[in-house]
Amino acid sequence: xxxxxxxxxIICLAAYLSMLIAVLYVAxxxxxxxxPAERYRGEEYYQVLVEQPTVALxxxxxxxxxxxxxxxxxxxxxxxxxxxxxxxxxxxxxxMICGYAACVVLAIDWMREVVGMQAFIEAIKSNxxxxxxxxxxxGRLGMDPNxxxxxxxxxFWYLTVSLLGLRNKVFSKGLNIFGLxxxxxxxxxxxxxxxxxxxxxxxxxxxxxxxxxxxxxTLFGPIYHMWIGISLxxxxxxxxxx
Numbered sequence: 001x002x003x004x005x006x007x008x009x010i011i012c013l014a015a016y017l018s019m020l021i022a023v024l025y026v027a028x029x030x031x032x033x034x035x036p037a038e039r040y041r042g043e044e045y046y047q048v049l050v051e052q053p054t055v056a057l058x059x060x061x062x063x064x065x066x067x068x069x070x071x072x073x074x075x076x077x078x079x080x081x082x083x084x085x086x087x088x089x090x091x092x093x094x095x096m097i098c099g100y101a102a103c104v105v106l107a108i109d110w111m112r113e114v115v116g117m118q119a120f121i122e123a124i125k126s127n128x129x130x131x132x133x134x135x136x137x138x139g140r141l142g143m144d145p146n147x148x149x150x151x152x153x154x155x156f157w158y159l160t161v162s163l164l165g166l167r168n169k170v171f172s173k174g175l176n177i178f179g180l181x182x183x184x185x186x187x188x189x190x191x192x193x194x195x196x197x198x199x200x201x202x203x204x205x206x207x208x209x210x211x212x213x214x215x216x217x218t219l220f221g222p223i224y225h226m227w228i229g230i231s232l233x234x235x236x237x238x239x240x241x242x
Contacts, residue, residue: 004239012236014076017069018229022222024062024069029218031059049117050124060114067107073225074099074157076232080171081164088164098149099157105149109142147193151213155186158224171231178224185216 032038037049037056049056078096083089116135123131144150162179165171191197192209199208 008236008239010072010076010079011232011239014073015229015232015236018073018225018232020229021066021069021073022224022226022229024066025217025222025225028059028062028066029214031055031062035059046120046124050121053117053121057114057117060110060117063110064107064114067103067105067110070103071100073228074103077161077228081161081168083164083168088160088167091160092164095157095160098153102149102153102157105144106154109144109150112142147190147209151186151190151193151209155183155190158183158186171228175224175227175231178220178227181220182216182224185212185220188212189216 035055036052037045039048074096078092078099082092116138120132120135122128123135158179160183162176162183165176165179166173189209189212192207192212197208199211
């Protein structure tokens, strides 16, 4: 009985948090699309940021929240897809460690960016050129400047649990396929970030990472988390003590 209660508590918490994560990802997508500063690069970006900082300082803290909330969701999903025969256990534990590390780095790095951005805005208002230069440099020296953990580490976890879900027939096939797509999007975004790949669309050159990051973060990611949250909630509801 106690073991059933513990399992139900883990699944139930993960269910609600996963659905909340889905909503938060959509909120980030909406905020980024209307963030006036994100339309510019270079000095124009900083000028608009100082003039209109509200949206920029709204969606970044949401990433911090997502990083923290994703950890218990990972815990529940990893427990679910684990093989009874011990197959893939080494890979699963490796992916779990990478996923946890990615969440921690995600939360810390975005917190650094929020604090640094607030300090930078104050430095511009006070015309502190030395502080501005130092903060610009510091912004490039986070824990994960090339998003190796935040994209590739996290993508590795999504790929592993989704493949194990297919192998062990845990969750529906469609849900696991969505998980694979999210994983692929994250890995591609990480690779494009590391290689600094640029592509030309309609005569305009953009960073290639924006495409998989946008698809994974505002479309496939929210659908996956909402879907898996509903699945876990139904399972928790069915776990009624005899």
